[in-house]
Amino acid sequence: MQIATWNVNSLKVRLPQVLDWLAARPELTVLAIQETKLEDHAFPRAEIEAAGWHVAFVGQKTYNGVAMLSRLPLEDVQFNLPNFDDPQKRVITATVGGVRVIGAYVVNGQALDSEKYPYKLAWIDALIAYTREQLAQYPQLALVGDFNIAPEDRDVHDPAKWANDVLVSPPERERFQALLDLGLKDSFRLFEQAEKSFSWWDYRMMGFRRNAGLRIDHVLLSDALAARCTGCEIDKEPRRLERPSDHAPVIATLAD
Numbered sequence: 001m002q003i004a005t006w007n008v009n010s011l012k013v014r015l016p017q018v019l020d021w022l023a024a025r026p027e028l029t030v031l032a033i034q035e036t037k038l039e040d041h042a043f044p045r046a047e048i049e050a051a052g053w054h055v056a057f058v059g060q061k062t063y064n065g066v067a068m069l070s071r072l073p074l075e076d077v078q079f080n081l082p083n084f085d086d087p088q089k090r091v092i093t094a095t096v097g098g099v100r101v102i103g104a105y106v107v108n109g110q111a112l113d114s115e116k117y118p119y120k121l122a123w124i125d126a127l128i129a130y131t132r133e134q135l136a137q138y139p140q141l142a143l144v145g146d147f148n149i150a151p152e153d154r155d156v157h158d159p160a161k162w163a164n165d166v167l168v169s170p171p172e173r174e175r176f177q178a179l180l181d182l183g184l185k186d187s188f189r190l191f192e193q194a195e196k197s198f199s200w201w202d203y204r205m206m207g208f209r210r211n212a213g214l215r216i217d218h219v220l221l222s223d224a225l226a227a228r229c230t231g232c233e234i235d236k237e238p239r240r241l242e243r244p245s246d247h248a249p250v251i252a253t254l255a256d
Contacts, residue, residue, distance in 0.1 A: 001097060001254040002027050005144040005217055006238075007034040007105070007200075007247035011067070014245055015044055019051055021238055021249070022069070028251070029071055030096045032103030034146045036065030043067070058089045066092045066145075068103050084126035091127075093134070099225065099254075100138035102131065104145035109166040117166065120148070124175040132182050135222060143184060143220040146200075146247065149176045151186065155215035157196060167216060185226035187219045187252040188234070199234050200247045207246075208239055219252040228254040 002025070008014040011033065022028065036043065038059045048055045048069060058079040059065030066089060068074060074094040081091050090105045104127060109120035135141050149172045153159035162168045180186065188197075198213025207213065221229055231253045239248045 001029045001099070001256065002251055003030050003032075003099070003101060003142050003144060003219060003254070004028055004249050004251040005032045005034070005103065005146070005219060006249040007146040007217060007245060009035050009037075009245040009247065011036040011038055011044065011065075012042070013243065015047065017238055017241055017244070019047065021235075022051060022053065025251075027253075030099075030101055031069045031249075032092070032101065032144045033067040033069065034065075034103070034105035035063075036067050037062055038065055056092060056094060058092060060087075060089045064089045064105060066090060066103050066105055068092050068094050068096075068101065070094070070096045072097045081123075081126045081130050083129055084123060086123070090123075091130075095138070098140060100134060100141040102134060102141070102143045102145075104143065104147070106146060106148045108148045109172070111166055112164070112169060114166075120166075121171055121175065124172070128175065128178050128182065131179060131184075135182055135184075139222060139224045141184075141222040142225055142252070143179065144218065144250075146217050147176065148216055149173065150214045150216050151176045151218075154195070155198070157198065157210075157212045157214065162214075167214060179220060183223050184220040185223065185229075187221050187226065187229050187232040188215070188250065190226060190229055191232060197234055198248075199250055201239065203246055217247055217250045219250055221252065221254075225254060230255050 057067035107120035
């Protein structure tokens with residue numbers, strides 16, 4: 001079983017890339033997508049189902065939007081955080097082959113002095129509470145998505161430049177650790193990885209070419225799933241395409 005996450009930064013723009021990527025990965029079981037940026041009536045359900053995928057989605061115009069694609073039926077699908085009143089469409093949860101998968105697009109926060117920063121922290125607190133409740137019901141659980149948090153300095157291309165900025169601030173990192181403290185493992189860090197491994201690169205100033213990136217997209221696994229995990233990778237190839245997303249997919253492989 002493989003579980004992947006990918007912030008596509010507009011599914012309308014990136015749909016051909018997503019379909020090509022899925023076709024090239026027959027072993028993939030489920031993909032959580034963030035930033036579809038589509039209202040539900042405009043979501044390309046027909047094209048995705050024609051490619052052989054079950055799909056669930058919730059979106060809004062211009063911003064946010066999440067989806068989950070699976071080769072297996074999606075069961076007990078839920079949208080958004082039930083414990084956080086929020087018009088933004090950021091969370092989708094479903095059971096796939098006995099595994100509970102939460103796909104999340106965490107608030108960016110913009111800047112430490114922005115009103116969006118305390119909103120981000122409160123939103124993550126709600127995600128922590130929701131994940132705790134889900135873990136109590138589903139021991140085999142994966143929390144995946146664009147977390148907009150680089151957990152450690154080694155996840156940042158230039159820690160001094162980013163020091164005390166949004167995405168790396170101590171309160172954000174403390175909340176990421178709080179998620180791990182629930183009984184989750186960062187699947188990427190279960191294995192030896194190359195230095196300066198990132199999942200996001202700014203479009204500006206040749207960020208990808210210079211590998212000036214951050215690792216902010218994660219696959220967190222419950223202890224039961226972490227014991228089955230045989231690998232985790234960041235696939236940088238889609239970032240090399242023409243008009244790519246600024247994020248790369250992250251894929252965790254689980255033994256059956």
